[in-house]
Amino acid sequence: MTQKAIEFHNISKKFKHAQYYAVDKVNLSIEEGEFITILGSSGSGKTTLLKMVNKLYEPSQGSISLFGEDIANIDSIRLRRKIGYVIQQIGLFPHMTIAQNVATIPKLLQWNKKKINDRVAYLLNLVGLDANDFMNRYPSQLSGGQQQRIGLARALAVDPKIMLLDEPLGAVDAITRLSLQEELLRIHGGLNKTFLLVTHDINEAFKLGSRVVIMNSGKVSQFDTPRNIVANPADEFVYSLIESSRSQEQFWEGLR
Amino acid sequence: MIEYALEYPDKLLYPLLEHIQMLVITLMISLILAAFLTIISIYSRLLSKTLVYFFSVIYAVPSIALFALLIPLTGLGKTTAIIVLVLYNQYVLLRNFLEGLDEVDPAVTEAATGIGMTKMQLLIKIKIPLSKRALFTGIRISVVTTIGIATIAAFINAGGLGSILNDGLRTVNTVKILWGSILAAGLAIVTNTILSKFERKL
Amino acid sequence: MDNNIWLQMKDYFAENMGDFLIAVKEHLEVSLIALLIAIIIGISCGYVCFKYKKMESKIIPFFQVLRVIPSLAILLLLIPIMGTGIKSAIIALVLLSVPPVLMNTVVGIKEVPGFLIESAYGMGMTERQVFWKVQLPLALPLIFTGIKIATIEIIASATLAAKIGSGGIGEIIFTGLGLNRTDLLVIGGITVGLMTILASFIIELINRMLMRYKYLK
Ligand SMILES: Nc1ncnc2c1ncn2[C@@H]1O[C@H](COP(=O)(O)OP(=O)(O)O)[C@@H](O)[C@H]1O
Ligand SMILES: [Mg+2]
Secondary structure, three states: OOOEEEEEEEEEEOOOOOOOOOEEEEEEEEEOOOEEEEEEOOOOOHHHHHHHHOOOOOOOEEEEEEOOEEHHHOOHHHHHHOEEEEEOOOOOOOOOOHHHHHOHHHHHOOOOHHHHHHHHHHHHHHOOOOHHHHOOOOHHHOOHHHHHHHHHHHHOOOOOOEEEEEOOOOOOOHHHHHHHHHHHHHHHHHOOOEEEEEEOOHHHHHHHOOEEEEEEOOEEEEEEOHHHHHHOOOOHHHHHHHHHHHHHHHHHHHHO | OHHHHHHOHHHHHHHHHHHHHHHHHHHHHHHHHHHHHHHHHHHOHHHHHHHHHHHHHHHHOOHHHHHHHHHHHHOOOHHHHHHHHHHHHHHHHHHHHHHHHHOOOHHHHHHHHHOOOOHHHHHHHHHHHHOHHHHHHHHHHHHHHHHHHHHHHHHHOOOOHHHHHHHHHHOOOHHHHHHHHHHHHHHHHHHHHHHHHHHHHO | OOHHHHHHHHHHHHHHHHHHHHHHHHHHHHHHHHHHHHHHHHHHHHHHHHHOHHHHHHHHHHHHHHHHOOHHHHHHHHHHHHOOOHHHHHHHHHHHHHHHHHHHHHHHHHOOOHHHHHHHHHOOOOHHHHHHHHHHHHHHHHHHHHHHHHHHHHHHHHHHHHHHOOOOHHHHHHHHHHHOOHHHHHHHHHHHHHHHHHHHHHHHHHHHHHOHHHHOO
């Protein structure tokens, strides 16, 4: 039996004072090296689901295991250092240079200087930026797209096996977005890592995901390859999602 | 302590009233001047920056030094005290006024300008009503600052609560020092509390 | 001001340069000691307020009231308790200057955006690392503003503290007031004024050097 990279076992989360479950009995099983996208409208529980993986949130019920190990038994600091985490607001530290940002965790792990410098240069090149040019700049001196590339580089710093990306392209313009999507696919292809990417853009979800999780009010409506989802929508919600995308397309076709 | 107050009530009451009088006069002059400076600042960014910077430098100079420097020009007494107090207040008031007015949502001011309001109409009809709390905060801070610095003015014979302290220091009379300090602190705390209550209702 | 004053001032410096320098030294010493203590207390109390929400509702109101009380009253209220002298002066100055440092520390830490803190935790920082590497450095610009306000307050009040026997430039001013000597008033006033302006300038300079990232093009 091959080991699963991430398994959600009947995971639920209800926030204090909340009426409803933000995440409701989710069961998912994800293979190593997959690129999973999580699609759903705002408030459907995507972020909550993601944050339970790196223990920023505690589940109310259920368990999550990474490579067969229940994360409840893993120290949260140790766990998070093995998981890359990228958010929409990027969260680069404004008081640190690009190099210092990328090197944050390697420094905390007391890598030697040479190893850190090599790693920073390697990562900046990996995300398509000239290391010599960018290393000593501050985040405020970068464009939004460049900042998000650095966010990605920082998350990859200590070579995590799992990457959590919460609407990483949500704040960049449409053209930059397309090039960053290609970049994400390229980076994922070159490394044997499991990507879990949240988006509310159906095109992005279907373009990037080897399999797509479709969420609706805390529940998983469907979890399958883009092709299968389009062929057999599991429920009314998924069906209407695909239809709305189709009508968009017809609109574009009509302009030809 | 209590005996002293019972025996010489006017020795405490008179300085207190004098202090309040100094406060009221200062405040009236300060507000008129600050309102004027704020309005002309609205028409010129450069002027507004220059004014704030100028008053910030004055504000940084200790009051006792400012008193000392003015004595050769305006002599000892209330006039000098009030000039210094007004100068200090300008920084507090002007900064709070300008910042308060600036915090009004740009979308609102744009909309108002869009329907053809002049800068003055914008100020009176939109900005002041929307930022009245911030404006009032400035006034409260300047009142408290004035009460504090006015105690120091007694060293240049301006009277007020500081004169009790000054007397006490000269005659090494702890009772007087205590009464002076307590009245000054009490006046500041009570005024601040009342004004804060009022401010929250705005 | 007539020529007479300039002559008097020249005479003063010719005869009393030594005393003048001692007064400057005393003033700076008392101020610097008080400032250092105030910074330490202010930042630590700020940290305690941030760490223990229950303490915040006790510490903050205390210092808020303290901030409202006239400096002279605080300075003199200590006489019955501590007597006169440099020690009481320093304690009073500390009391006067802790509030701006403390308040700005609390606000500075609170104003660090939540998503930055979340990123920091998300990448595997411990609570302590998040504080030292992210929250404190990002609160620093506001803390510096607090330190600047504290410095101005201290230098000003240290002048008044001459009244409770701490020496310094205040002595020159009060002597001038007592003897009705304009030259002393002008010398004292200008010296203290220059001291505060210079001190805030130096703090601003350090601030800009440390927080270079804030002042990029
Ligand atoms: N920290 C929180 N405390 C309370 N409720 C929350 C919190 N975070 C999210 N929620 C609620 O949980 C639901 C799902 O939120 P979220 O996971 O952020 O959705 P999404 O990322 O899909 O937009 C929403 O109803 C939201 O209001
Ligand atoms: Mg979300």
